[in-house]
């Protein structure tokens with residue numbers, strides 16, 4: 215998940231609070247905000263933990279605009295833990311093994327509360343009476359039960375031919391050769407697959423609807439400015455935009471449900487599974503929206519980065535290329551090369567017949583490349599809130615009731631004492647040598663909140679890599695068309711930038727169809 219947020223909220227436009235109306239409003243209602251914006255009993259800063267002094271009133275807005283550097287700088291300057299404030303919220307930042315274990319496993323640290331206040335999580339559809347509380351009360355179990363149900367092996371298997379149709383349709387416009395921006399085009403393919411796998415055939419089969427959903431999601435993300443999230447009750451342009459976009463999405467999902475009811479129409483898809491299992495309309499809409507928000511951003515961006523890392527590492531590109539070729543020879547025999555559109559159709563048709571269990575269990579090298587890509591390109595800051603009335607220990611620090619705690623994945627993933635030479639792409643580092651343990655990895659979460667979409671996300675990446683590598687040879691080029699040998703660092707800082715572009719430039723995948 216993040217990353218914009220783990221659950222996909224993002225905005226490139228929040229570096230400064232641009233909306234002067236909000237500033238005026240904020241100042242005017244500040245006193246009320248301090249009293250009203252927290253329902254938890256905040257007892258103040260943790261004793262003995264260094265505090266990062268910051269600007270009065272608003273506190274440390276770099277936490278929103280520049281998170282990676284802000285957290286790193288703080289840890290470097292102040293030691294293994296520090297705290298800071300944003301509006302009236304105290305946030306404790308922790309690092310180290312014990313803190314990580316406590317953070318990930320404590321039952322009184324709420325995942326939902328952490329992201330809800332500081333990130334907005336998913337769009338609220340409360341104004342149209344959807345019940346987001348079901349997600350909050352039982353945390354992940356409400357969502358997990360439904361994910362497990364729609365991704366049951368036999369159901370997934372029946373969905374696979376449509377999924378390969380989607381990938382094929384996404385690739386067709388690429389033609390024989392050309393270039394595309396992977397953070398746009400691969401993202402779009404993943405978006406289509408996520409709509410297919412989490413909602414209805416009617417929406418997934420309608421390119422105009424898919425485009426509209428994408429726009430709504432982006433508008434929601436863009437409108438998730440810190441100001442609008444932290445003082446969410448304050449009328450603002452952002453708040454209005456979020457409500458408008460989430461209402462439009464709600465209506466699109468609801469329309470499908472209404473039409474199925476009036477026409478007595480059925481489909482073999484996730485929406486039908488949820489209807490047949492007796493979920494309410496609001497449950498179904500809510501599920502589809504959460505799945506879309508949680509699923510798209512991370513997977514879309516990671517799939518693009520996997521292809522880019524491979525392009526700049528000839529050894530791994532060849533290894534994964536061979537893996538794909540062997541896989542195809544084994545499971546789609548007779549297929550030689552995708553040098554024509556017919557061949558691409560044929561490849562998609564053949565790959566779609568491969569059982570999902572085979573996809574899950576094979577293509578191990580691709581799996582390792584995804585893991586390494588997440589380690590390098592994904593710079594999550596996990597958030598929790600202490601929802602117990604008592605203080606709780608995280609590492610050596612005490613977290614008062616109502617306070618927030620943040621743990622950066624970079625504490626392990628970009629740490630040279632855990633991963634030697636962390637900016638080197640080396641998927642084999644995840645394979646433990648004899649008698650050694652694999653290094654700690656939190657890219658799919660861990661403890662009480664492991665990623666619920668991991669299984670599907672891994673499949674998506676394998677499907678896209680298999681189709682793309684079987685059909686095309688490619689390289690990464692910069693805006694001037696020059697081949698890029700070494701990828702720049704992903705933009706870890708601007709976590710609100712959905713695309714996580716490397717600093718300062720757009721990179722393209724330049725491709726040409728493989729020939730016999």
Ligand code: HEM
Pocket residue numbers: 215216220325353354357361505508509510512513516588592594596597656657658659660662663664665666667668670671
């Ligand atoms: C490459 C793709 C993905 C990555 C790297 C990723 C990463 C993560 C991480 C690190 C967490 C834990 C966050 C924390 O502890 O604060 C998480 C949680 C979660 N992920 Fe993913 N995710 C991905 C794809 C997906 C997809 C496709 C879905 C949707 C179906 C999804 C749904 C969720 C949900 C619902 C949670 C919250 C679990 C809970 O509440 O316990 N993720 N993900």
